[in-house]
Amino acid sequence: MIDILPTAEQSEFVGGIANAIAKATSAKGYGGDAWRFFAELGCIGMGLDESVGGAGFSVADEALMHQELGRQLVSPNVLAAALAARMAAKAGDAELAERIVVGDQRVVFASSLGGQVSAAGLEGEFHLLAESSDAIVLCISPVGSALGKARSFDRRDVVQSTDETIELVRASGTAPALLWTRDNDQRLWRYASLMIAAELTGIAEATQKRAVEYAKIREQFGKPIGAFQAIGHHCANMALRSDAATSQLYFAAIALRDQTPDASFQVAAACSYAMDAAFQNATVAIQIHGGIGFAAESGLHLFLNRALMLRHLAGGERTQELAVFNAYRAA
Amino acid sequence: MQFDFSTDEQQFREKARDWLSGNVPKERRPPRGPEMRVFDLAWQKAKCEGGFGAISWPKEYGGCELSPVEQMIWYEELSRARAPSVGCLSIALNHAGPTVMALGTSEQKRFHLPKILQGDVVWCQGFSEPGAGSDLAGLRMRAEIDGDQLVINGQKLWTSHAQYADYQETLVRTDPSSGRHKGITWVIIDMKSPGITIRPLRTIAGDEHFNEVFYDNVRVPMSNIVGELNEGWKVAMTTLANERAGATANHGVELGELVEQLIDMARTRVGPDGLDDALVSRLAKLRVEAAALRSVSYAMISRSNRGLPIGAEATLPFLFFGELQQRVRATALEVLGGEMLEFDGPWDSWVRGFLGDRMYVIAGGSSEIRRNIIAERVLGLPRSY
Numbered sequence: 149m150i151d152i153l154p155t156a157e158q159s160e161f162v163g164g165i166a167n168a169i170a171k172a173t174s175a176k177g178y179g180g181d182a183w184r185f186f187a188e189l190g191c192i193g194m195g196l197d198e199s200v201g202g203a204g205f206s207v208a209d210e211a212l213m214h215q216e217l218g219r220q221l222v223s224p225n226v227l228a229a230a231l232a233a234r235m236a237a238k239a240g241d242a243e244l245a246e247r248i249v250v251g252d253q254r255v256v257f258a259s260s261l262g263g264q265v266s267a268a269g270l271e272g273e274f275h276l277l278a279e280s281s282d283a284i285v286l287c288i289s290p291v292g293s294a295l296g297k298a299r300s301f302d303r304r305d306v307v308q309s310t311d312e313t314i315e316l317v318r319a320s321g322t323a324p325a326l327l328w329t330r331d332n333d334q335r336l337w338r339y340a341s342l343m344i345a346a347e348l349t350g351i352a353e354a355t356q357k358r359a360v361e362y363a364k365i366r367e368q369f370g371k372p373i374g375a376f377q378a379i380g381h382h383c384a385n386m387a388l389r390s391d392a393a394t395s396q397l398y399f400a401a402i403a404l405r406d407q408t409p410d411a412s413f414q415v416a417a418a419c420s421y422a423m424d425a426a427f428q429n430a431t432v433a434i435q436i437h438g439g440i441g442f443a444a445e446s447g448l449h450l451f452l453n454r455a456l457m458l459r460h461l462a463g464g465e466r467t468q469e470l471a472v473f474n475a476y477r478a479a
Numbered sequence: 480m481q482f483d484f485s486t487d488e489q490q491f492r493e494k495a496r497d498w499l500s501g502n503v504p505k506e507r508r509p510p511r512g513p514e515m516r517v518f519d520l521a522w523q524k525a526k527c528e529g530g531f532g533a534i535s536w537p538k539e540y541g542g543c544e545l546s547p548v549e550q551m552i553w554y555e556e557l558s559r560a561r562a563p564s565v566g567c568l569s570i571a572l573n574h575a576g577p578t579v580m581a582l583g584t585s586e587q588k589r590f591h592l593p594k595i596l597q598g599d600v601v602w603c604q605g606f607s608e609p610g611a612g613s614d615l616a617g618l619r620m621r622a623e624i625d626g627d628q629l630v631i632n633g634q635k636l637w638t639s640h641a642q643y644a645d646y647q648e649t650l651v652r653t654d655p656s657s658g659r660h661k662g663i664t665w666v667i668i669d670m671k672s673p674g675i676t677i678r679p680l681r682t683i684a685g686d687e688h689f690n691e692v693f694y695d696n697v698r699v700p701m702s703n704i705v706g707e708l709n710e711g712w713k714v715a716m717t718t719l720a721n722e723r724a725g726a727t728a729n730h731g732v733e734l735g736e737l738v739e740q741l742i743d744m745a746r747t748r749v750g751p752d753g754l755d756d757a758l759v760s761r762l763a764k765l766r767v768e769a770a771a772l773r774s775v776s777y778a779m780i781s782r783s784n785r786g787l788p789i790g791a792e793a794t795l796p797f798l799f800f801g802e803l804q805q806r807v808r809a810t811a812l813e814v815l816g817g818e819m820l821e822f823d824g825p826w827d828s829w830v831r832g833f834l835g836d837r838m839y840v841i842a843g844g845s846s847e848i849r850r851n852i853i854a855e856r857v858l859g860l861p862r863s864y
Contacts, residue, residue, distance in 0.1 A: 149481045150548050151781040152774070153482055158480070208480050374863035377847075380854030384798070391795050395774035402482045417770040420763070423770050469763035473742075 152398045154212055162212050167190060169220050187251025191217070192229045200237045200245040207339060210347040212399040213395075218350025218426075219280060221313060221450055224461060225277055227343050228286045229255040231336065232295055235286075235329050244326075248284075254296070258285040258319070259461060267287055269296045269325035276317040279306050285323060290337045290463060290471075292330045296323025311453040338412055341419045342397075342404055344462040348422035348455060349393040355426075355433035355451050356386040362437055373436070382432050389425035396421050413475035420468040426455035482777065484548070491545075492552045498529050499560040508563045511686050516601055516643040519566035523598030532596045533572055540580055540588070541596045547780045551728040558736045567640040571595045571602035573726075575648045578665070578717050582706040587667070593644070605635040605649035605668065605692060606715065612637075613848050616659040616712065620694065622651035622666070626700070629653070629666060631674075631697040637842075641677050641690040644670050654709050665711035667703040674698070684835035685822060696777075727793060730800040731769075731776035737807050738769040740761075745814045761810055768803050772796060791856035798849040802839040808833040 150259050154162070168189055184190060195210045196202025209231075217226060232255040236245035247253040256278040265274030265287040265299065276285055276298060283298040302321030309316035324469035360383050363374030363387050373379045403411040428451035434441035441448050462468060484492070502525055509515045526532050527541075534553050536542020545553060557564075570856055576595045579587050594600045603663050611618035620633030631651055642646070654662030668675075674697040679687035706714035708836040745754060754762075775796045783789060811817040812828045819824050819833075840846045854860040 149483060149485065149784070150777060151481050151784055152777045153785075154480060217561050281491040348642035362862065363860060372861050374854070375863050376859075377603040377851065377854075377863045380858075380863050381847070382858050383858055383860060384850035387858055388795050388799055391778075392768075392771040392775050392799065393791075395778040396771040398480060399482065399770075405480075408481075414770065416643055420767045421771050422677045466760070469760050469767075472762040472766050473759050474580045 151474045152395070152402060154398070158209060158212055159208070162216050165191070165213055166216050166220070169216070169222065171219065173344060176208075182223065183229060183254050184251040186222065186226045187229070187249065191222075191226050192233060192251070193249030195230065195399065196233055196237055200233070200242050201249040202233075202237075206405045207342065208398075208401040208405045211397060214343040214346035215353075218347030218454075218458075219354040220295060223277070223314060224347070225254075225256050227340070227347070228257040228277070230343070231255075231267065231288065231293070231340055232284060232286045232327075234336065234339070235295060235327050237294065238329065239327050241327070241414060254278075254283040255279055255286055255295075256280065256283045257461060258296075258323075259288040260287060260289075260404040261318070263287075263320075265292065267292075267294075267325060267328045267330070268322075269294050269300075269328070270323040273318070273320045274301075276304065276319050278315045279304060279317045285319075288337065288340050290331065290334060290460075290467060292328060293336055294325045294329075295327040296314055296325060298323070300324060311450070311457045312452075313325070313450055314457065323385055338415050341414045341462055341468065342400060344458050345393075345397055345400065345415065345419040345422040348419070348426040349390075349397045349457075350459050351451050351455050352386075352393050352422065352425035352429040353390045355429040355448065356383070356390045357431040358427075358448070359383060359386060359436040362440075366437075366440075377434060379435065382436060386429045386432055391430055393418075393422045393425040394424065410475070413472060416468045416471035416475060419462050420465065420472055423455075423459045423462070423465055423468065427452070429460065430455050484552075488548055488552060490717065491549050492556060494559070495531070495553055496558040498531065499556055499562055502526075502529055503560050503562045508566065511688075513643065516567060516640075518563075519568050519596045520601070520649065522563055523565065523568055523572075525598075527597050532598075532756055533576065534578065536580070536596070540576075540592050543675075547728065547783045551706045551732070551776070551780060554729045554732045558732050566791060567601050567643055568595075568598070570604045570639070570648065571600060571646075574604060575602045575646070578648065578714060579667075579705060581717050582704075582714055584705075586702070586854075587705060591667070600645040601640060601643050601650060603638050603641045603644035603670070605638055605641075606861075607637045608634060609636050613845055615715070616663070618650055618652060618663065619655075620649075620651050621655070622653050622664060624653070627701045629664075629699045629701060629704075631668070631694045633694055633697060635692040635694075637680075637689045638677075639689045639690050641670070641692050642679055642687070646670060647692075648705075650711050650715055653711075657709065658713040662709050663711035663715070664708050665705045665714035667705065668697065668699055671701075672697050676850045682835070683837065684831050686831075686835075688838075710776075727779055727796045727800075728776050730796065731773040734804060735769045735773055737804070738765050741807055741814070742766065743810050744811065748814060758810075758814070765803070765807050765810060768799075768806075772799050772803060775799065791852055794849050794852045795857070797843070798846060798853065801836075801846060801849075804836050804839060805833075808836055 171374050193202035194205045233245045233248040258274040258276050261273040263274045281299045285296050285298050300323035301319040304319045305315050307316050307318050363379050366373050393399045396418045400414040403414040440446050508518050533542040534545045538544045608618050622629040622631045649666050653664040674695040674807045676693040678691045682688050815826050819830050855862050
């Protein structure tokens, strides 16, 4: 059977999560304790075994959920927590896994600024994607990933973040490894790449929708700007990128779930395509909004800046392109 | 969310593979001339005898009535076997045949469909005119009713394979007083009719693929009209829908193969360690885009399997394919270096292809028209022209 699209059940499930997030966002935003909210919603433990408090969903289901998180600009730290819980569960530390899943233990991404990640832990300089002395930090890479404690770093200075929805910390020193996963078969990295591809795809979709809606209502020269081909063709390009990113995401999610021989290629392709689609659609959405798009209150720059952050977390274009190029022959 | 093949589908793949391994023509397809016509017709006859004559046609007209998945499998196996395409029979098999099936009289069906299926005839398409390209509804070639005949005067342009064709599916203006989309009639013209003059035009790819066709008091029986008199625009839209739906799965397969050939060529020409970073990045991007195009075709098949209609959104992969193919060939020319200066050299398929592929961003609706269609009919933006 070839039906790569989400089933009615899956769509309903994601719709439920979408509504819950939208409601919570308008009520209280995404400050301080938001990770507890996402833990309670089941976003962190969704793909984990029930023995550690998870819900046992497939990676394909999880990818659909992360696509929604991307559309609504939910913090990448939800993914950091899901990854850390997977590492803990795999290492046999069920207690830590469960604490992360239920929201008792906060996890934030650490992104290297030349710092090294190894069996010893995190050494050198890193960005942390939130300031919290109680948090566990997670640094992922294609060769391996490590967990450490935020408080182990010698210095942690809050700096201004390009992505203003994310608190950014410049940390240096050594955070000894709480856990280290040597990623020989790149299982964890591929999983992370797929979920980041999903969030980027969500950004590509959300920005396309906003641009198209705006092009229908904004009037200049006596008609909606969408009636001008200069705008309409931009919108068509955005639709193409969204459609292609989404289709490739679904296909890659199925490949990873079913562990097909080309799964690693398909995931890298999904991630690589989504990086470009999110960046370009966010850029064009700002352009179509003109002066309104340049005003911070439009919030469109949040999508662009998030796209840049996610692209960086997935190793940048170069890392995914190399995976694509070196992969199993596609055809 | 599922991607696997049923036992029946796997059996179909084996059957197709077996048949192709024994029946793909050994000789290379002649790129032009009457020998090309002979080759394409012989290949069609062979497929018809082997039971693969018209994969998407319904069984009642002698087709295989394959599901979209089986059609995709067929294209994959054709590509794997390096089998020739339908060549100059594309209009007959993918446009004219399906239109006659949908709207023709039983007499028209009985006469034309078996000839197309069995590889007896070549068809061409007389839609575009000097003044009607992207704006097809602006066509002016006049057909006046004289008793039980239409008398046709005027000119068509960009008519592919007219010089090898037996029949033409033609749009003529039968009622100039009506609006643009009204007063057009879809009619079958016998290309041997007196009064037809064909003048081949050389394309930028060096071949004589298309032609100007002049009509001087060409008489066509009224019984050759397909659909109603003056309702030809609706009939023509049937044709274009067929063109797009049938092409998508095939495009994904073909382009994936083309990118792999390019990567193989780059590796052998430059040496496995000699690819510079910039080229690796470009090749990887093309591979990514080809994978995405295939996934889009899987999504279309998925929609079709769910019984959802495929409408204007088929334009998305059509636009994607045309422009991506250009990027693939452009990269190939860079890999070829000085070799690409030879038009008829050992790498001619890349060089000619690079120029010839420009057709795929013009014919069947230019990229600009495709973007207009997406903006208006997929996204719901106001009409822009």
